[in-house]
Amino acid sequence: MQDLVTTWYLELCEPAALRRARVPQPEPLIMQARVPLPMLNRFLYTAVGGHWFWRDRLVWSYDRWMAWLDRPQLQTWVLYVDGTPAGYVELEHQQGDDVEIAYFGLMREFTGRGLGGHLLTRGIEQAFAMGARRVWVHTCSLDGPAALANYQARGMRTYKIEHHTVERPETPPGPWPGWDIET
Incomplete structure (x- = not known):
């Protein structure tokens, strides 16, 4: 299926511009996650992104995952609710002291509770703690419906918009093959 996709590139260039989300209670x-563990990041990637057409990393081998993770420039932060992983943010420190929010999101079962704003706030704070002069992210019209609004609510400003056509399946892949996306 051909789909016209809009991609927004957003940035935050100073810590004082961050608009913090409320802290959920409890x-x-x-x-x-300080130990590079491809199984963990692949789990988070599929559990969060399976509902939103995240497919590019599904073909990665263990070695490719390890090469991505086992670098001092990369940090993975995991959100837990009652001891259960609920979402994550992957931060990549890049040349020029930029930090990209490489991946961010919640598992569908944990959306709508204010957790995404809280996790994004903490992720952006951590990106600046990593020495960022600029924190940036891109999101697209295939991502979760609250993604763009969450980035904007935290004070991130759009600096570029692109439109392109992608080939995609009728339904998202789900957290694992054969998953019924409506479940």
């Missing part, structure tokens, strides 16, 4: 735990 406050969920957010911890850095």
Whole structure:
């Protein structure tokens, strides 16, 4: 299926411009996954992105995942609700002291509780703690319906918009093959 996709590129260039989300109560735990573990990041990628057509990393081998993760420039932060992983943010420190929010999101079962704004706030704070002069992200019309609004609510400003056509399946792949996306 051909789909016209809009991609928004957003940035935040100073910590003072961050508009913090309210902290959900009880406050969920957010911890850095300090051990590079491809199985963990692949799980997070499919559990979060399976509903939103995240497909590019599904073909990655264990070695490619490890090469991505096992770098000092990359940090993975996991949000836990009652001990259960609920979402994550992947931060990549890049040349020129930019930090990209490479991946961000919640598992569908945890949306609508204010957790996404809280996790994004903490992710942006961490990006600046990594020495960022600019935190940036891109999101597209195939991502979750609240993604763009969440980035904007945190103070991120659009600096570029692109439109392109992509070939995609009728339905998102889900968290694993054979998953009924409506479940």
